[in-house]
Amino acid sequence: MFQGIYTITENKPIVASIFKIQLQGDTKAITAPGQFVNIKLDGFYLRRPISVFDYDNTSITLIYKVVGKGTAYMAQLAPGQKLDLLVGLGNGFDTSKSGENPVVIGGGVGVPPMYALAKQLIAEGKSVTAILG
Numbered sequence: 867m868f869q870g871i872y873t874i875t876e877n878k879p880i881v882a883s884i885f886k887i888q889l890q891g892d893t894k895a896i897t898a899p900g901q902f903v904n905i906k907l908d909g910f911y912l913r914r915p916i917s918v919f920d921y922d923n924t925s926i927t928l929i930y931k932v933v934g935k936g937t938a939y940m941a942q943l944a945p946g947q948k949l950d951l952l953v954g955l956g957n958g959f960d961t962s963k964s965g966e967n968p969v970v971i972g973g974g975v976g977v978p979p980m981y982a983l984a985k986q987l988i989a990e991g992k993s994v995t996a997i998l999g
């Protein structure tokens with residue numbers, strides 16, 4: 867687990883009430899697809915947990931749905947603003963346990979972490995089928 871300050875590079879709706887946010891910063895604590903981050907928001911006591919949609923050496927991308935005050939606050943944040951994140955939370959998926967033809971299944975806000983998982987499985991030469999609801 868790592869606590870760091872991340873700079874927003876993109877935060878825009880992809881469909882009604884669903885946003886994609888990209889953050890620049892240290893991603894070394896992310897060890898597997900399926901992990902999540904916990905986001906500190908000004909004026910909110912509890913951090914908001916959001917799954918990692920995608921990541922690379924310098925950026926984290928999240929997909930979130932606006933359902934309440936915290937996510938509505940997130941939706942109005944602009945590129946250049948900074949957020950305090952706890953990164954590398956949760957165990958994530960151990961892809962060494964999958965066969966050659968894995969099926970990934972997700973629904974609603976359970977869909978985003980399937981992207982990085984499928985990407986890693988494909989990188990390992992596996993033939994992935996996705997079932998999304």
Ligand SMILES: Cc1cc2nc3c(=O)[nH]c(=O)nc-3n(C[C@H](O)[C@H](O)[C@H](O)COP(=O)(O)OP(=O)(O)OC[C@H]3O[C@@H](n4cnc5c(N)ncnc54)[C@H](O)[C@@H]3O)c2cc1C
Pocket residue numbers: 902914915916917918929930931932933934935936937938975978979
């Ligand atoms: C491990 C983990 C990973 C998650 N990953 C994602 C993700 O990748 N993308 C994402 O969009 N969300 C994800 N969530 C859900 C997300 O954390 C919540 O939707 C968010 O914290 C709500 O914050 P809020 O302040 O906007 O709403 P709150 O003020 O906390 O809630 C406002 C109202 O919305 C209702 N509500 C809260 N959450 C939801 C929901 N998910 N669906 C419908 N109604 C809800 C509450 O019951 C309440 O009535 C994840 C949650 C967990 C625990």
